[in-house]
């Protein structure tokens with residue numbers, strides 16, 4: 001098995017507030033990792049460190065064996081292209097159609113010729129169930145549809161890994177399922193995924209590895225069976241009791 005991501009002794013503080021405290025884990029190719037835990041525990045900061053949206057940390061973050069921390073600007077840009085990021089807020093460009101949203105970055109970075117990029121975009125729209133929305137503008141779509149476009153947009157860069165930060169937290173409840181459905185399909189297709197989520201049933205069903213983060217530490221980790229059935233860690237149990 002190949003390690004796609006390696007995090008060693010990652011430590012990050014905002015001023016005197018330690019937000020990540022000796023974080024260690026690895027993610028193998030094809031693995032699905034769920035990052036769970038109470039609000040303020042450091043989950044978003046950890047994801048942001050992985051793509052170096054957040055700097056000023058100590059320890060190591062390696063992507064496919066290459067350090068992210070001390071990478072040159074060019075290397076960092078290449079590394080970032082391999083990591084798709086989907087946020088809680090969809091952040092679609094409001095003045096662009098769905099198709100333009102999806103093709104903008106791949107065209108700008110010339111990852112393929114424009115025709116191939118557009119064909120790929122249409123294929124991705126098909127896969128997320130929005131084939132008929134290519135020419136729609138974001139504001140005419142529901143939250144669930146916008147988030148599925150955001151997923152297609154990230155996939156258009158042909159990433160090696162997909163990072164999700166609470167992708168369904170901003171959605172009305174009836175739209176959560178359609179987004180989780182797209183993510184489940186992506187998981188089944190073999191994508192390497194790190195997912196911050198409060199959807200415990202989803203984490204239990206999809207994750208190979210679950211990391212429970214609390215107060216900047218990975219307080220508990222293991223298989224979904226370990227975390228959801230077997231753990232004796234009182235903090236994990238207390239958190240899950242509130243969530244389920």
Ligand code: ADP
Nearest residue numbers: 014017019037038039040041042043044045046
């Ligand atoms: P989670 O995603 O698990 O809710 P976060 O990573 O967002 O946790 O936050 C962890 C801690 O870091 C919180 O105490 C938060 O207030 C703090 N924090 C996050 N971003 C910043 C920032 N840019 N400046 C100062 N403190 C921050």
Ligand code: MG
Nearest residue numbers: 043044045165
């Ligand atoms: Mg967060």
